[in-house]
Amino acid sequence: MVDKTLKKKAVSIIFIFVILWLGAFGRLFYLQIIRSGSIGRENKAEQLRFLETTGRRGNILDRNGRVLATDVESFTLYAEKSRISDIETTAAYLSKYGFGDTNKLKSLLQNDAKLIRIARGVTDSLIKELNYKGIYAVREWFRYYPSGRVARTVIGALNWERKGISGIEREYNKQLSGKKGWAYYLEVPRYSGISLLKRCEEDYRDPVSGEDIILSLDLDIQYVLDDQMRKIIKETEAEQVFGICVDVKTGEILSMVNIPEFTPKGGWRNNGCVAWQFEPGSIFKLIPALAWIEKGFSLEDTVVDSTGTIKFGGKYFKDPHPHPSFTFKDALIHSSNAGFVYIGERVGKKDLYRCAQAFGIGCRTGVDLPVEYSGKLPVLQRMKDIRLATVSFGQGINTTPLQIVMAYQALANDGILLKPCLMKEIHCGNKVTERSRKEDVRRVMDRKSAGILLEILCDAVQEGTGAQASLPFMKIAGKTGTAWKHEKGSYREGEYVTSFIGMFPYPDPKLVIGIFVDSPKKSYYSSVVVCPAFRETARRIAYLKHYFPGGEYASR
Numbered sequence: 072m073v074d075k076t077l078k079k080k081a082v083s084i085i086f087i088f089v090i091l092w093l094g095a096f097g098r099l100f101y102l103q104i105i106r107s108g109s110i111g112r113e114n115k116a117e118q119l120r121f122l123e124t125t126g127r128r129g130n131i132l133d134r135n136g137r138v139l140a141t142d143v144e145s146f147t148l149y150a151e152k153s154r155i156s157d158i159e160t161t162a163a164y165l166s167k168y169g170f171g172d173t174n175k176l177k178s179l180l181q182n183d184a185k186l187i188r189i190a191r192g193v194t195d196s197l198i199k200e201l202n203y204k205g206i207y208a209v210r211e212w213f214r215y216y217p218s219g220r221v222a223r224t225v226i227g228a229l230n231w232e233r234k235g236i237s238g239i240e241r242e243y244n245k246q247l248s249g250k251k252g253w254a255y256y257l258e259v260p261r262y263s264g265i266s267l268l269k270r271c272e273e274d275y276r277d278p279v280s281g282e283d284i285i286l287s288l289d290l291d292i293q294y295v296l297d298d299q300m301r302k303i304i305k306e307t308e309a310e311q312v313f314g315i316c317v318d319v320k321t322g323e324i325l326s327m328v329n330i331p332e333f334t335p336k337g338g339w340r341n342n343g344c345v346a347w348q349f350e351p352g353s354i355f356k357l358i359p360a361l362a363w364i365e366k367g368f369s370l371e372d373t374v375v376d377s378t379g380t381i382k383f384g385g386k387y388f389k390d391p392h393p394h395p396s397f398t399f400k401d402a403l404i405h406s407s408n409a410g411f412v413y414i415g416e417r418v419g420k421k422d423l424y425r426c427a428q429a430f431g432i433g434c435r436t437g438v439d440l441p442v443e444y445s446g447k448l449p450v451l452q453r454m455k456d457i458r459l460a461t462v463s464f465g466q467g468i469n470t471t472p473l474q475i476v477m478a479y480q481a482l483a484n485d486g487i488l489l490k491p492c493l494m495k496e497i498h499c500g501n502k503v504t505e506r507s508r509k510e511d512v513r514r515v516m517d518r519k520s521a522g523i524l525l526e527i528l529c530d531a532v533q534e535g536t537g538a539q540a541s542l543p544f545m546k547i548a549g550k551t552g553t554a555w556k557h558e559k560g561s562y563r564e565g566e567y568v569t570s571f572i573g574m575f576p577y578p579d580p581k582l583v584i585g586i587f588v589d590s591p592k593k594s595y596y597s598s599v600v601v602c603p604a605f606r607e608t609a610r611r612i613a614y615l616k617h618y619f620p621g622g623e624y625a626s627r
Contacts (some may be wrong), residue, residue: 117358125233126249126278127212131226131240132508133290133393134325134495138217139226142239145213146198148189150180164203165189188231218423222288224329224342225440225493237333238342241441243284246497248506252278282504285496287323292316299604300330307600313344313472316584316612317480319574321509324438325472325582338416345436345443348469349568349589352554353406353536353597355432355465355557356477357524360403362418362426364520370527371398375410384456388412398528403527404535406551408464415463420451421461429515430478431488432470437512438491445472465554476585478515479572482524483548483580486516522578529577539602540573545613548580549573549605552603556590567595571605575613584608 105378129626131140148170155161160369162176168191181408182185189206192213201208214229218577227238234248235241304312316326329343341347364370375381375397379390388409402410427433433448449457471489481488490510497505516524529548531537536551552570555562570587574580586601586608594600 078295081276086450089521098575107539112417125212125251126247127280128214128229128233128248129281130283130427131287132283132285133245133293134286134323135291136285138216139185139222139286139288139290141214142212143215144210145191146193146195146208147191147211147213148193148198148201150187150189151205151207152180152182152187155180156204161203164189164451165206167283168197168201168382168531173404187535191231198416199222199599208589211458216546217288218293220332222290222293222327223333225288225327228333230441231239237441238285239286239440240438243494243497247281247284249281250279263340276450283498284494285324285498287321287495287507288327288493289325291329291615292326294613295615296328296584296608297330297332298325299608300328302587303588303600303604306328307588307593308590309592310590311343311347312589313347313587314585314608315344315472315476317491319480319583322477322480322491323495323507324491327493339474342440344472345438345440346471347472347589348444348446349587350466350468350554350557351406351470351475351570352465352552353570354412354469354475354479354550354552354572355462355468356403356406357415357482357550358426358430359411359418359423359463359526360399360524361516361520362487363399363414364523365426365516366418366422367539368399368417370400370523371395374399374402374413375407379407379409381412383412383416383460386457386460388460400527400530404531406531406536411463412460415459418463420454420459423459424448424451429467429488429513430481431474432468434474436471436473436477436491441495444471446474465552466557472585472587476572476583479550479585480575480583481515482521482528483583484521485518486514486521488512490516513535525578525580528574532573536598537571537602539598540571540605540609542575542606542610542613545575545609546577547573547575547609548577551602552596553595563590569595569597569600571597571601573605573609575609582612582614 107233127142127535130138132138150161158177158180162173162180165171165176166173179189189550191211193208196207216223216226225238227235227240229240230236235244240247296316300312301313312330314326314328315324317324328345373396377394377396379394381388386540390407390409394405397405397407400413402414417535429447433446435443435445447457449468451462456468477488477491490512492507494507496503523549529546530549532541532547532549540547540549550572552566556566568587568589568590570585572585574582574583584605587603588600591600
C-alpha cells in the first residue's frame with residue numbers, strides 16, 4: 072500500500088515537472104521564435120530613433136533638359152522631446168540661430184511626438200555651430216530651384232511634408248514623390264556641433280525615387296518674357312503683370328510669367344495666368360469680328376460714321392478720338408468701340424454668344440495646372456440690349472489670360488483651338504512612362520475666315536493701334552486691349568487693364584504671346600504701355616529661336 076502511494080506521488084511530481092518544462096519551453100519558443108522580430112524592434116525603439124525616410128523627389132526640367140527643380144542633400148533638424156528639460160530656453164536658443172519666432176518654436180516643441188522636426192535645408196556650417204542637448208541633425212533631401220524666382224509660380228512649391236501645394240509640384244505630386252521608406256537612426260557624436268542621427272544598416276527599407284517631369288517650357292523664352300514683365304511693372308507701377316507664350320501648332324506653353332513671382336517669403340499665390348479673371352476689353356473684338364464674317368457681312372460695310380458716335384439700347388457710345396467713317400476693317404484695325412457696338416447689334420446676341428463659346432470663353436482650358444478658373448460668359452439672350460453693346464467691345468464678361476491667348480492661338484492655327492499643356496514627358500530613369508500629345512478641342516472657324524481676320528490684325532499692327540509692336544524684319548499680327556477694371560461689383564475709377572496679344576511671324580505664325588498689365592499707374596493705353604514691351608520681347612525671341620523669314624525653330 073505504501074509502495075503504491077509513493078509511486079503515485081512520484082508520478083505526480085514527474086507530471087508537474089513535465090508540465091512546468093513544457094510551459095517554459097513554450098514560453099521560450101514564443102519569445103525567441105514567434106515574437107523575436109517585434110521584441111527586437113521594441114528594444115531598438117528604446118535605443119534608436121525610428122524615422123520615415125522620403126525618397127529623392129523627381130526633377131522638373133524644361134524642354135531642353137535644363138533643371139528647374141531638383142533635390143539636393145542637406146540637414147534636417149530634429150528635437151527629441153524626452154531630452155529637452157526647458158522648452159522655453161530651447162526655443163530661445165533655436166530662435167537665435169534663425170529657426171523662427173520664439174513663441175512659434177515653443178508651441179512646436181510642446182508637440183506630443185517623440186521627434187519634432189524643427190527645420191529643413193539646414194547647411195553643414197550652421198549644424199557645426201549648434202550645440203544643444205536633445206537637438207539632432209539628419210541628412211535628408213531638400214528641394215532646390217536653380218532658376219531662382221524665374222518660373223517659380225509655374226513650377227510651384229512644397230510644404231513641410233514635401234508634398235506639392237502649388238504649380239507643377241502639386242499637379243504631378245504623385246509622379247514626383249516616389250514612395251517613402253523607413254529606418255532606425257543611432258546617435259553619433261560630432262567633433263563639432265550637435266550630434267547626428269545616422270541610419271542603422273541592420274533594419275531599414277529604402278525609399279523609391281520619384282519620376283522626372285519634362286515641361287514644355289523653354290527657359291530661354293521664359294527669361295526673355297520674365298525680364299520684360301519686370302521692366303513693365305517697374306516702369307508702370309502696376310499691381311501685377313502676366314505674360315504667356317504658346318506654340319501655335321501644338322498648344323505647348325513655352326513661357327508663363329507672373330509678376331510678382333512666387334517667393335517663399337512672399338507666401339503662396341495662385342497662378343494668375345489661369346486664376347485671374349478680368350474684363351478683356353478690345354482684345355475680345357476678335358470674337359464679334361468672326362461672327363460678322365460668318366454671317367456674310369461685307370468687310371467694306373460702313374459701321375460708324377465720322378461722328379464716331381452710335382446709339383444703341385437707349386445709350387450713346389462714342390470713340391475717344393475723332394476719325395473718318397470706318398468700315399468693318401477700319402473698326403478692327405483702329406479698335407473703334409462705337410463701330411463694334413454696331414457690329415454686335417447686326418450680329419445679334421445668339422451668334423455672338425455662340426462664337427464666344429466656340430473660342431472657349433467662359434470655360435476652363437483644361438491646362439495641367441491646379442486652380443484654373445473659367446471666367447464668366449453671360450447668356451446674352453437673357454440680357455438687356457445694353458449688355459450686348461458692352462460685350463461687343465469686351466466689357467461685361469470675364470476671361471483669364473490663358474483663355475484669351477488660346478482664342479488667338481485658334482486664329483493663328485487656321486481656326487483650330489488646341490488644349491494647352493505644360494507636361495511634355497514623364498521619365499522613370501531612362502524610360503518614358505507618359506508623353507503628352509497635341510489635342511484638338513474643336514474647329515472654331517474655317518481656314519478662309521481665319522486668314523481674313525489674321526490679315527486684318529496684321530494691318531492693325533502695321534498701321535493701326537498696334538503700330539508700336541511692329542518689327543522691321545518680321546510681320547506681326549495682333550490686337551491691343553484697354554478695359555475698365557471691374558472688381559467687387561463695380562468699375563474702379565481711373566483703373567484699367569491694358570493688354571496686347573500678338574502672333575508671329577505673319578502669315579504663318581509659330582508663336583502667340585499675350586501680355587497683360589493690371590492697373591498701370593501712369594499711361595494706361597496699350598499702344599504706350601504694352602506694345603513696346605511686346606516688340607522687344609518678339610525681337611529677342613525671334614533672334615534667339617530664328618523665328619523670322621529664312622530661319623527655322625527646331626522644336627524639341
